[in-house]
Amino acid sequence: MAEKKILDVCCGGRMFRFDKSHPLCHFMDMRSLPKWSISSRPDFHIDPDEIWDFRDIKADDKSYKIVVMDPPHLQKLWDNSWMAKKYGRLPKTWKEDLQKWFTECMRVLDDYGILIFKRNEHEIPLAKLMKLFPQKPMIWHRTGKNNKTIWLIYLKPPT
Numbered sequence: 001m002a003e004k005k006i007l008d009v010c011c012g013g014r015m016f017r018f019d020k021s022h023p024l025c026h027f028m029d030m031r032s033l034p035k036w037s038i039s040s041r042p043d044f045h046i047d048p049d050e051i052w053d054f055r056d057i058k059a060d061d062k063s064y065k066i067v068v069m070d071p072p073h074l075q076k077l078w079d080n081s082w083m084a085k086k087y088g089r090l091p092k093t094w095k096e097d098l099q100k101w102f103t104e105c106m107r108v109l110d111d112y113g114i115l116i117f118k119r120n121e122h123e124i125p126l127a128k129l130m131k132l133f134p135q136k137p138m139i140w141h142r143t144g145k146n147n148k149t150i151w152l153i154y155l156k157p158p159t
């Protein structure tokens with residue numbers, strides 16, 4: 001079992017973190033990015049504990065109590081744009097990828113663990129997204145500009 005009980009699956013630059021090096025949090029992302037990669041934001045960098053892909057998380061079953069997920073929200077971005085560098089970009093395979101991600105998160109969550117999923121509806125409507133997953137969230141809440149940011153909370157049923 002992991003010592004760190006919270007997995008941040010797409011940690012990016014840890015911008016929404018209060019404590020960017022919380023001792024219980026395990027930070028993963030599929031890439032790292034050095035400072036000065038974005039000239040207008042020279043301090044921005046990505047430095048995960050693990051370079052892991054959320055379609056194949058290299059952790060044992062039931063390792064974490066909380067899993068946090070904030071994947072890229074947009075497909076329509078230039079590779080070299082600052083937004084693509086900062087937030088990543090959704091690939092064409094996003095539906096299959098997010099289905100694999102959901103299965104992986106439920107696998108690495110302990111019984112009754114919590115999955116916190118942040119989405120933005122700018123390109124993909126929530127209803128379309130929710131059809132991809134075998135279970136419904138316990139709680140959801142809209143916020144942000146035009147109410148397009150949605151926080152979804154799922155419970156891992158005991159297995």
Ligand SMILES: C[S@@+](CC[C@H](N)C(=O)[O-])C[C@H]1O[C@@H](n2cnc3c(N)ncnc32)[C@H](O)[C@@H]1O
Pocket residue numbers: 009010011012013014015016017028029030031046052053054055070071072073086087088089
């Ligand atoms: C919207 S950003 C996350 C921002 C982060 N929550 C923060 O507080 O700064 C999305 C991140 O997901 C990462 N990502 C995209 N596909 C991934 C995958 N298959 N596995 C792991 N990370 C992935 C990107 O590299 C990017 O850093």
